[in-house]
Amino acid sequence: MxxxxxxxxxxxxxxxxxxxxxxxxxxxxxxxxxxxxxxxxxxxxxxxxxxxxxxxxxxxxxxxxxxxxxxxxxxxxxxxxxxxxxxxxxxxxxxxxxxxxxxxxxxxxxxxxxxxxxxxxxxxxxxxxxxxxxxxxxxxxxxxxxxxHRADAPDLWPADLREEMEEVMQRVYTEVNNGVYRCGFASSQEAYDAAYDRLWTALDWLEDRLATRRYLMGDALTEADVRLWTTLARFDAVYHGHFKCNRQKLTEMPHLWSYARELYAVPAFGDNTDFEQIKTHYYVVHQTVNPTQIVPKGPDPTVWLEPHGRG
Incomplete structure (x- = not known):
């Protein structure tokens, strides 16, 4: 700090x-x-x-x-x-x-x-x-x-996109993956306000980016999508309230939300996303943020099963 x-x-x-x-x-x-x-x-x-x-x-x-x-x-x-x-x-x-x-x-x-x-x-x-x-x-x-690797394993690091992908992943890491923590653990109003603005600038950039492409780097899944996914999966259940990242919910950002649901339908993503474990971790371990250690019952995880409409 x-x-x-x-x-x-x-x-x-x-x-x-x-x-x-x-x-x-x-x-x-x-x-x-x-x-x-x-x-x-x-x-x-x-x-x-x-x-x-x-x-x-x-x-x-x-x-x-x-x-x-x-x-x-x-x-x-x-x-x-x-x-x-x-x-x-x-x-x-x-x-x-x-x-x-x-x-x-x-x-x-x-x-x-x-x-x-x-x-x-x-x-x-x-x-x-x-x-x-x-x-x-x-x-x-x-x-x-x-x-x-299995024979049909995806090319998570395509050579022709690698330079741009590194830049995208660096911004995702600093502004989103770590950005939610900067909001949640800020210990002054000024630090929180700055972190909040940085986070939402990045999320608006991602929302715009996904308006014109299926995945972060284009038509195919890459490591960049894996890195963004783990923050999106936790956003409404934890970061929106627990970390005060509450301008909007993920479900209120149409391109990011449909993209996230498409990823959730992939077994490697959906099978390894345990919302109860996620909520228990944040709300119990972070006692300075949530001193009562009460774990919220919501949100309803079945919304992740709604059709994503992305083909």
Whole structure:
């Protein structure tokens, strides 16, 4: 939090990457260790309540990596230490044998100094965390795990659109994905007002963009859509009220709303969107925002099943 009351996200993550044969990756920095792609070796730990983690779950399914990278799903709440596996029998992850993801972090870094976050990829043989750098996790699922994609996997990073897509994703991240948090966690009126204006400027830009195209980058689904989706899915249920992003609901923005419903109809998106877990996480964990921890009953999730009318 800045001195002016503006929310500042800690963007320091474990920079290790999993690459084909453990060699230099096709794109991006090499600031940490390189690990080799190996089917069955790694476990993705990702809570469906968390928007950053849900990205990785969706991309894993879109690419057909379910039998290659296993999935552990913590429950919707966490304490000051970390996310826990309360949804699993006995509260223990059945593959890693741990009660909280913190144990995998400490297995490799006993004095790990930063936040214990999801998504995280864990090396199953050692039980230690490999990386929690969420943008690179999904990027590398596409580029580095290509040999294990299913035959009809979508091209989430089309070469001819990549430069523009990077710009779109950066704006989506700073102004929308993180923008709702700047609104919700602002601790001064001035910081909130500025965050609110920035968020709605970006949402109006997206509404206009989707008036003339099916997906963010054109006619085909890309990583950019995955990154925007997790915020849209949480907007009316959480961000509109809980984070005071209340100029309009998603359901009141016709192009964004029909686009979001079309994505929800895709199994990788809809199957991994759990509105009860989402609401429980935000309304219970954020006690400074919602000190009563009361979880609202609405909105009605069946509206997501209405025809999107987009062909």
């Amino acid at each position: 800045s001195s002016a009351g503006e929310f500042k996200r800690d963007a320091s993550y474990i920079s290790d990457r999993i690459t084909r044969d453990g060699r230099r990756p096709e794109h991006g920095p090499v600031d940490g260790e390189l690990w080799p792609v190996a089917p069955g070796r790694y476990r993705l730990v990702a809570a469906k309540a968390c928007p950053w983690a849900t990205r990785a779950i969706i991309v894993r399914q879109l690419l057909g990596l379910e039998d290659v990278i296993s999935l552990g799903t913590p429950g919707p709440v966490h304490d000051e230490r970390s996310w826990t596996f309360e949804l699993d029998p006995g509260g223990v992850d059945p593959v890693l044998g741990i009660e909280r993801i913190q144990q995998a972090y400490f297995k490799r870094f006993p004095d790990y100094p930063r936040g214990i976050t999801v998504p995280a990829i864990v090396d199953v043989p050692s039980g230690g965390v490999v990386t929690n750098d969420f943008p690179w996790i999904t990027h590398d699922f596409f580029f580095e795990w290509r040999d294990h």
